Amino acid sequence: QKEVEQNSGPLSVPEGAIASLNCTYSDRGSQSFFWYRQYSGKSPELIMFIYSNGDKEDGRFTAQLNKASQYVSLLIRDSQPSDSATYLCAVIGNQFYFGTGTSLTVIP
Amino acid sequence: EPEVTQTPSHQVTQMGQEVILRCVPISNHLYFYWYRQILGQKVEFLVSFYNNEISEKSEIFDDQFSVERPDGSNFTLKIRSTKLEDSAMYFCASSPGTRLTGELFFGEGSRLTVL
Numbered sequence: 001q002k003e004v005e006q007n008s009g010p011l012s013v014p015e016g017a018i019a020s021l022n023c024t025y026s027d028r029g030s031q032s033f034f035w036y037r038q039y040s041g042k043s044p045e046l047i048m049f050i051y052s053n054g055d056k057e058d059g060r061f062t063a064q065l066n067k068a069s070q071y072v073s074l075l076i077r078d079s080q081p082s083d084s085a086t087y088l089c090a091v092i093g094n095q096f097y098f099g100t101g102t103s104l105t106v107i108p
Numbered sequence: 109e110p111e112v113t114q115t116p117s118h119q120v121t122q123m124g125q126e127v128i129l130r131c132v133p134i135s136n137h138l139y140f141y142w143y144r145q146i147l148g149q150k151v152e153f154l155v156s157f158y159n160n161e162i163s164e165k166s167e168i169f170d171d172q173f174s175v176e177r178p179d180g181s182n183f184t185l186k187i188r189s190t191k192l193e194d195s196a197m198y199f200c201a202s203s204p205g206t207r208l209t210g211e212l213f214f215g216e217g218s219r220l221t222v223l
Contacts, residue, residue: 034211043199043214044151088151095164096141096212100150 003027004091006099014107019076021102023089026070033065033072034090038101044088048074079106110134112215114200120221124189129218131183131200139203140183141212142175144168144196151199157183190222 006023013019021035032051036044050056050063050072062075072091076083086101113132121127133140142154155165155175162175174186183202187194197219201212 038151043217044212045214046211049211090212095153095156095166097153098143098151 003093003097004089004099006087006089006102008100009103010105011102012105012107013079015079015081017079017106019079019083019104019106021074021076021087021089021104023072023074023091023099024070025072025089025091025093025097027091027093027097028067028070030070030091030093032092033063034092035061035063035072035074036088036090036098038086038088040086044098047087076104079104081106081108112200112202112213114198114215114218116218117216118219118221120223121190123192123222127187127190127194127220129185129187129198129200129220131185131215132181133183133200133202134204134213135181137202137204137213139163139205140177141201141203142185143199143201143214145199145217146193146196154185154198187220190220192222195220195222 004025034049035047038044048063050065056063060077064073084105086103088101089099091097115130140157143151145151153166154169156163172188176184197217199217200215
């Protein structure tokens, strides 16, 4: 059973559109949820974290958490070509689990 | 800005050889991690280290792997007898806080190629 699942994509959106990235997790006891961005050949870097149900906004990014549904999402508003990367959902349960990542391409 | 540094950036080795990957975590961080990422696949947890001992390890982290913090700054991953399937990018990460609250700060990675 996979701990963290994401659609691998690729997801393509036009510049300026909203990109929506989704993640489900299996460990109901998980308490902390993170979104990392990974450019090709580079290490992951943190975008946002969320602990509580609901929405958390940071600039163009909004993380949404629904613990009852075991679902966490990331919305990127006004998508830019520089947002093109793989987005990794990470969940802290017994370990720090990463999903397989969703590849996002923002088309100019 | 403090960062996690890893050496070497790329290592090529023959199957069966021992490899040591080195990491210098951010100085005031308490938790240290090794992850690996096989090309095109997900980032996989190997091991976490706290208070000079392994706190958790995955099923990937078998007897061929070991970690050490030989002094106050370095954190090393040793692979005793490399296999072809050990070829991957190995990321070191450190975290200032507990697992439940800690953001992971990643190094740039060490690419290991086993021939």
